[in-house]
Amino acid sequence: MDSFLIFSILACFILHLFLRRRFSRHRLPLPPGPTNLPVIGALPFIGPTPHSGLTRLARQHAAPIMYLKMGTSGVVVASTPSAARAFLKTLDAQFANRPTVVSATDITYNYQNMVFSNYGNKWKLMRKMASLHLLGAKALAGWAPVRRDEMGRVLKEMCDAAADKKPVVVPELLVCCLANIVGQVTLSKRVFSAQGEESNKYKDMIVELLTGAGLFNIGDFVPALAWLDLQGVQAKLKGIHDRFDAMITKMLDEHSATAKKREGRPDFIDLIMVNRVGEDGETITDTNIKGLIFDLFTAGTDTSSIITEWALTEMIKNPQVLKRAQEEMDEVIGRERRLEESDIPNLPYLQAVVKEAMRLHPSTPLSLPHFSYEECEVNGYYVPKNTRLLVNIWAIGRDPDTWEDPLEFKPERFLSGPTAKIDPLGNYFELIPFGAGRRICAGKLAGMVFVQYFLATLVHSFDWRLPDGEVLNMNEAFGLALPKAVPLKAMATPRLSPSAYA
Structure with a gap:
């Protein structure tokens, strides 16, 4: 009898602890956020540029972690380094999935790509293959000659434009170059023979895709209305997918037919x-x-081009930065040869310029959405199950508690002082242009190599100025990526020995 009584008391105590833990979480408050309207939630308060609209709302509600309804979907937004760390480090595994997004169904081959697929064995295998054979450090070193060759073609086109006293449209040249690099490494094929109408159509297609995919589509947040496609987003993205799929199918067919040549x-x-x-x-x-x-x-292609374009734009806007970078390169490299990738470790100021561009102008202002199927507790707040997570990378890079003069372009902040040690590869949550955690961008190393090498080559090889009568436009065009609203068009004057461009 005594044993039974002791067992009963122990069982009741354990049940009490379980129920207390189970229901106490529900008594925790939701993170602060705006008032949600029926059906549409807080969508009207976000505005046309969600990254800046969500930043404004987070500061208005003093909410590093903010909860709001977007349509009928619950969304939690992390807007500071500590908030991002809580989700992408402490709760990394729980938020490793992607939500089902109606507008992305076609462009992701029904979530069969690596970027949008859910966390699991298939995703791990694709990630492993991409890292091992394409995006890892060893693989990147193996195709350095391809990058050098394609950059040489860009230099030639720019020298020809300079000889004709014509400006160059920087992102068009870069996207063509990057597409040819990706094409050669993945499919042994240069996609474009030269920068021109065909490559511009490709560039336009990429811009349309990233713009459409970045819109806050009502159908994604109010599934009951998805079939109406009120904004035309789904139809537009399906059309882009069909064009992309036709291009990819053609390339794969040609690839199969030339297998013997690649033995x-x-x-x-x-x-x-x-x-x-x-x-x-x-x-x-x-x-x-x-x-x-x-x-x-x-x-x-477009993401690396965007960062390079923004960095060069800021250097034109701040000529003292351009001058200091060129002086560093002249001292390390001189003017008798081209810059090589092996020179970049010896260019700390150039590396600081790249970091500062990634801080102020991240190519992806809002992280791709994460998703949790389970409820959780974060910093004393209750987050319901089936909640989407957005990490506001743009807001984190401009956090006044982290960055002194956060709106100023100051590469020097990465050379000395408390922020000098910060790198953009996911180790420091103050600067996460590639995201962080297990869903960090698989191409982070490739992105750093592309941007550093391309920007350094452009700055070392040419002096830059705007065409006569032109005014520098610093406006952003929001989408999944964050390009300049008006592409950078500038005059490039060769500054090296003529033999360096051969």
Whole structure:
């Protein structure tokens, strides 16, 4: 009898602790945020540029972690380094999935690509193959000659424009160059023979895609209205997907037909075909391969171009920064040869310029949405299950509690003082242009190599100024990425020995 009584008391005590823990979380408050309207939630308060609108709301409600309804969907927004750390480090595994987004169904091959697929064995296999054969440090070093060759073509086009006294449209040149690099490494094919109408159509297609995918589509947040496609987003993105799919299908057909020519020199797709079955039996399908190529041609071209363009724009706006960077390069490299990737570790000021551009102008202002199927507690707040997470990378880079004079372009902040040690590769939550945690951008190393090498080469090789009568436009064009509203068009004057451009 005594044993039974002791057991009963112990069981009641354990049940009490369980129920207390279970229901006490529900008594925790939701994170602060704006008042939600029926059906549409807080969507009207966000405005046309969600990254800045969400920053304004977070500061208005003093909410590093903010909760709001977007339509009928619950969304939590992290707007400071500590808030981002809470989700992407402490609760990293819980928020490793992606939500179902109606407008993205077509462009992601029904979530069969790496960027939008849910966390699991298939995603791990695709990520492993991409890192091992394409985006890791060893793979990047292996295709350095491709980057050098394509950059040489850009230099030639710019010298020709300078000889004709014509300005260059910087993002058009860069996107063409990057697409050719991605094409050669993945499919052994230069996508464009030269910068021109075909490459401009590709650039326009990328811009349309990233703009449309970045819109806050009502159908994504109010599923009951998705079939109406009130903003025309779904139809637009499906049209872009069809054009992209036709391009990718054609390239894969040509790739299959030329397999014998690549014997002994496999490209990324060849390696995927050989290693498409993982150790656990998971398989990378033909649809997954299309999705991977789609990821590489979208995330691998326009995002790096955007950062490089913003960095060069800021240097033109701040000529003392341009002058100091060129003086550093002249001292380390001179003017008798081209800059090489191996020179970049010896250019600390140039590296600081790149970091500052990523801080002030992240190519992805809001992280791709994360999703949790379970409720959780964050910093004393209750976050319900089935909640989307947005990390406001743009707001974090401009956080006044972290950055002195946060709206000023000051590369020197990365050379000395408390922020000098910060790097953008996901180790410091004060600067996370590639995200952080297990869903950090797989191409973070490639992105750093692209931006540093391209920007350094442009700055070392040319003097820059605006065309006569032109005014520098610093406005942003919001989308999934954050390009300049008006592309940078500038006069480039060669500053090296003529033999350096050969």
